[in-house]
Amino acid sequence: MLASSRATETDRLPAKPAVEIENVSMSFPGRKNTVDALSNVNMTIRRNEFVSIIGRSGCGKSTLLRIISHLIQPTSGNVKVHGLSPSDYQLTKKFGFVFQDASLFAWKTVLENVELPLEILGMGTKSERHERAMELLRLVQLEGFRDHYPAQLSGGMRQRVSIARALSYEPDILLMDEPFGALDDFTRREMHDELIRIWKARRFTAIFVTHSLPEAMYLSDRIAVMAPRPGRVKAMVAVTDPRDPDARKKPDYLRQIEDLEALLHEH
Ligand SMILES: Nc1ncnc2c1ncn2[C@@H]1O[C@H](COP(=O)(O)OP(=O)(O)OP(=O)(O)O)[C@@H](O)[C@H]1O
Ligand SMILES: [Mg+2]
Incomplete structure (x- = not known):
């Protein structure tokens, strides 16, 4: 069947x-x-x-x-x-990997969390990384929260940040x-x-x-x-x-x- x-x-x-x-x-x-x-x-x-x-x-x-x-x-x-x-x-x-809990770095802002994999992988210049991260934050509709820390977000927002982070290196x-x-x-x-x-x-x-x-x-x-x-x-x-x-x-x-x-x- x-x-x-x-x-x-x-x-x-x-x-x-x-x-x-x-x-x-x-x-x-x-x-x-x-x-x-x-x-x-x-x-x-x-x-x-x-x-x-x-x-x-x-x-x-x-x-x-x-x-x-x-x-x-x-x-x-x-x-x-x-x-x-x-x-x-x-x-x-x-x-790209997204886990059950968003596993973001608590001491980094939303923007810094999304920029981090690009930094680790050595991709682009600082301003290119910033541009890419901002574009992804717009994609997950969180650009207004770029300077917030994970603890200041709801669970759904944290998961959106972690999706943006996983997509950062395309x-x-x-x-x-x-x-x-x-x-x-x-x-x-x-x-x-x-x-x-x-x-x-x-x-x-x-x-x-x-x-x-x-x-x-x-x-x-x-x-x-x-x-x-x-x-x-x-x-x-x-x-x-x-x-x-x-x-x-x-x-x-x-x-x-x-x-x-x-x-x-x-x-
Ligand atoms: N590193 C490991 N060492 C020993 N056993 C493991 C290890 N990882 C997974 N297992 C065992 O393998 C089986 C499958 O585990 P897995 O985590 O893949 O299940 P799951 O389907 O993801 O379960 P859940 O829905 O609870 O997350 C389980 O019996 C688990 O105990
Ligand atoms: Mg599992």
């Missing part, structure tokens, strides 16, 4: 892969038992696609993001990013690990539209981890449903009407969300 979910527009486009994951397994040695965090994961994500990864706690979502972005190496299997190994890809390009791939998990429902919905606006303006491949099915359904072209012990991908599902605010009222949406709920909850 899920396999026959209607194809999205992106399915028909001959898009090149951004990320190819082939038979990836990851085991962590424990004191008593080895934890099979990932077992034989296969997934191809197209360039400029928006893919969400959903699954219960401990099914390996963060581990998968860390493997893609070369923070850790898989026990076995193969990952390619734009046709290169993650380490070769990183020689010229950087991954990554092709933005990895987000439950970026809106700590936000209230209302702010979270605002952030969805904000993120979609930015994604449409900048066009990057978005890989988004979440526990929330409505969130995944709203944002994504496709959803990878994962299951734990061992962590694996159970299904890759094309969303019927991604980013359509009226989708929730449609029978197709309700059917799809029911199918996905069933997948998530079966053992």
Whole structure:
């Protein structure tokens, strides 16, 4: 039933892969038992696609993001990013990463936080870095808060700063690990539209981890449903009407969300 979910527009486009994951397994040695965090994961994500990864706690979502972005190496299997190994890809390009808590530097202003990666990477002159950071703050609609410190912002504003920071060096791939998990429902919905606006303006491949099915359904072209012990991908599902605010009222949406709920909850 899920396999026959209607194809999205992106399915028909001959898009090149951004990320190819082939038979990836990851085991962590424990004191008593080895934890099979990932077992034989296969997934191809197209360039400029928006893919969400959903699954219960401990099914390996963060581990998968860390493997893609070369923070850790898989026990076995193969990952390619734009046709290169993650380490070769990183020689010229950087991954954008947004974490659950904004992880900003408390003693730096909003502007300084966004400028920091550019400074670390030695990109541009001081005034170019300033220009770029200001442009990004305009993109996330926070230019008026450039001289504020993170503690003076709301949770949603902090996450917008961290998105601006992750985009500062123009990554092709933005990895987000439950970026809106700590936000209230209302702010979270605002952030969805904000993120979609930015994604449409900048066009990057978005890989988004979440526990929330409505969130995944709203944002994504496709959803990878994962299951734990061992962590694996159970299904890759094309969303019927991604980013359509009226989708929730449609029978197709309700059917799809029911199918996905069933997948998530079966053992
Ligand atoms: N560095 C590590 N050392 C040992 N075990 C680890 C390590 N990182 C992850 N694990 C284990 O691998 C499994 C998957 O963890 P992971 O953090 O990827 O799950 P997750 O799907 O992101 O969960 P959550 O939704 O709670 O964030 C878990 O059982 C976890 O305990
Ligand atoms: Mg996690």
